[in-house]
Amino acid sequence: MSTPGRGLHGRVLDTLGPAITAGEYPPGSILRTDELAQHFEVSRSVMREAVRVLESMHLVESRRRVGVTVRPKCEWNVYDPQVIRWRLAGADRPHQLRSLTVLRSAIEPAAAGLAARLATPEQCAELTECALGMVAHSRGHRLAEYLYHDVAFHRVILTASGNEMFARLGDVVAEVLTGRTEHEVMFEDPDPAAVTLHVRVAEAVRARDAARAEELTRQITVGALQELDILAP
Amino acid sequence: MSTPGRGLHGRVLDTLGPAITAGEYPPGSILRTDELAQHFEVSRSVMREAVRVLESMHLVESRRRVGVTVRPKCEWNVYDPQVIRWRLAGADRPHQLRSLTVLRSAIEPAAAGLAARLATPEQCAELTECALGMVAHSRGHRLAEYLYHDVAFHRVILTASGNEMFARLGDVVAEVLTGRTEHEVMFEDPDPAAVTLHVRVAEAVRARDAARAEELTRQITVGALQELDILAP
DNA sequence: GGAAACAAAAAGTCAGACTTATACATCACA
DNA sequence: TGTGATGTATAAGTCTGACTTTTTGTTTCC
Structure with a gap:
């Protein structure tokens, strides 16, 4: 469905998106771009693009000196087709x-x-x-x-x-x-x-x-x- | 409302988002990341992040060797609060x-x-x-x-x-x-x-x-x- | 006329250096 | 002791330049 592999950042999202929407990272959890980049074995720029997309879906919030914090479910853009697909694919x-x-x-x-x-x-x-x-x-x-x-x-x-x-x-x-x-x-x-x-x-x-x-x-x-x-x- | 200046890429979106949703670039229009970066006087990485966000809203589609093409209105994520705000602010x-x-x-x-x-x-x-x-x-x-x-x-x-x-x-x-x-x-x-x-x-x-x-x-x-x-x- | 090889263009990726905002701790002073 | 100013470490943010990859359109050859 839609576009499976539209670049490296998309591949990262295919894993990270479902993980967040499934509640694997509870609201308030803090992720760090560098660590994520290492974990997914991509460059920081690619990881940053992925985070930007998650941010535009209101799944996370990125703040200086803090990191990337997971937002509570009630703030997610639940009408985003991608978010809906991720949630339908998970628990x-x-x-x-x-x-x-x-x-x-x-x-x-x-x-x-x-x-x-x-x-x-x-x-x-x-x-x-x-x-x-x-x-x-x-x-x-x-x-x-x-x-x-x-x-x-x-x-x-x-x-x-x-x-x-x-x-x-x-x-x-x-x-x-x-x-x-x-x-x-x-x-x-x-x-x-x-x-x-x-x-x-x-x-x-x-x-x-x-x-x-x-x-x-x-x-x-x-x-x-x-x-x-x-x-x- | 929301977060006005959340980084350079956000500043770019504040201009480019309303422009696209207002129909200033008709569907099928082709933009190039480098040109946009020059026009907004930001680095390519910042411009790429902005494009990624627009892409996640289904406002544009980015393809190799082609460029960033504006999608037809009927494909936009019209429930995205940001898209709604942009459209409400425009024509x-x-x-x-x-x-x-x-x-x-x-x-x-x-x-x-x-x-x-x-x-x-x-x-x-x-x-x-x-x-x-x-x-x-x-x-x-x-x-x-x-x-x-x-x-x-x-x-x-x-x-x-x-x-x-x-x-x-x-x-x-x-x-x-x-x-x-x-x-x-x-x-x-x-x-x-x-x-x-x-x-x-x-x-x-x-x-x-x-x-x-x-x-x-x-x-x-x-x-x-x-x-x-x-x-x- | 059609298939195969080629070249160019634009997005995509990466690494590294630098900047900036800011949470937190420390310290001085009342 | 409590409060405000100062300092510092941290992680995101930004920029640059080089390189890779995919894809389109052309050119060549059969």
């Missing part, structure tokens, strides 16, 4: 998956409502196509194909909302849906009710029925919450 | 304010619903205090004091939701509310109806009435949307 995965699902349940219904008003004919067609693809692969353990269409469906909804902030959550939703299929629940065929809901959302959007699109999408996200035993609204 | 301000307000209108009702279930007694008290503070300063052009309590109110709601993703939007909401008071609408005393809604939300949360807290908060955000002439859901 924090279940917790991260839950908070993202709650986020989804707030965003997606609103996005669907907007999409019903703003979607272009092309987007409507794409949506229908995705929903039909889900139907087509909803039986017989075609999980990979089903997932593909599911992700595409939610991406179209978020994009068609016309809101850039919503649209940028497409990757996050994709990550959640993929994670759900790969690791957590969903070993059997998907819930037929969920499939039907997607089809009906596509219909509602095409019919420009914002209220219905929103309500149906809410039902989808409520299902996602229930899968994780999160109290439904 | 993109009205558009950014709108998309953030739409985001608020999706998040805050959900957060209020969760807060009604999960808020601690201390948070309930804090909420009431904020609401009363708003009432106290809702007349006689006490806009600064009103704003202070308004921001605090929404921060408490987002924090009390128990969701880290919601909580981290506190700064964003603060930025939007402040922006509204300082530049856009709101030259006169705040709308009495809005003030009352805040008081009632505090009551609903204290009464553990999630549905009511959510609905009342939705009314608040609908008001915010209408102020910006955004079609209400």
Whole structure:
């Protein structure tokens, strides 16, 4: 995913980022650039670039005469896709998956409502196509194909909302849906009710029925919450 | 806000970041590290650190033999607080304010619903205090004091939701509310109806009435949307 | 006309010397 | 004894210059 080896500093981040987000260095821990550079066997300049990136994610703070201190979790840029990936890849995965699902349940219904008003004919067609693809692969353990269409469906909804902030959550939703299929629940065929809901959302959007699109999408996200035993609204 | 002069590379970012987010360099534009370093009169190492930060925000992409290319807006990390600040400070301000307000209108009702279930007694008290503070300063052009309590109110709601993703939007909401008071609408005393809604939300949360807290908060955000002439859901 | 070899360009990496801010300890003085 | 000024060690910050590596675009040759 994304860019694995984009330079030495990236290689360092691939190790250090997950370590910090996993809580291996408790908040307030102090790292020293020189030591880190030695440990990772890179030059100080490379190490400094890595630290700058971590700093821009608010994972650490660099101060003269002190060192590089790890910031408390509540200050992290938790919307940074990279941070999200690191957390999903580590011990924090279940917790991260839950908070993202709650986020989804707030965003997606609103996005669907907007999409019903703003979607272009092309987007409507794409949506229908995705929903039909889900139907087509909803039986017989075609999980990979089903997932593909599911992700595409939610991406179209978020994009068609016309809101850039919503649209940028497409990757996050994709990550959640993929994670759900790969690791957590969903070993059997998907819930037929969920499939039907997607089809009906596509219909509602095409019919420009914002209220219905929103309500149906809410039902989808409520299902996602229930899968994780999160109290439904 | 935040940290103005955290090193030379930060000074460079203060100029280059806003320039890019303002669209001064159209997507696909190619910058060269050496030229930038010369232009900003800093060493290549400092310039490289700045570029690394921009790269981690997905504002640019650095490739060998090519240079530093500006990415299209749709790929930016639009949730990065720094990016949001840069955009709010530039020509993109009205558009950014709108998309953030739409985001608020999706998040805050959900957060209020969760807060009604999960808020601690201390948070309930804090909420009431904020609401009363708003009432106290809702007349006689006490806009600064009103704003202070308004921001605090929404921060408490987002924090009390128990969701880290919601909580981290506190700064964003603060930025939007402040922006509204300082530049856009709101030259006169705040709308009495809005003030009352805040008081009632505090009551609903204290009464553990999630549905009511959510609905009342939705009314608040609908008001915010209408102020910006955004079609209400 | 297409494939393979080549050259140039720009980012990437490294090492070392120097500067600067600052936490902490020390000391003088009230 | 407590408080403020002074000093010092430390780790980040900065700069420079040389070198490496990747990649693009060209050139050459079959």
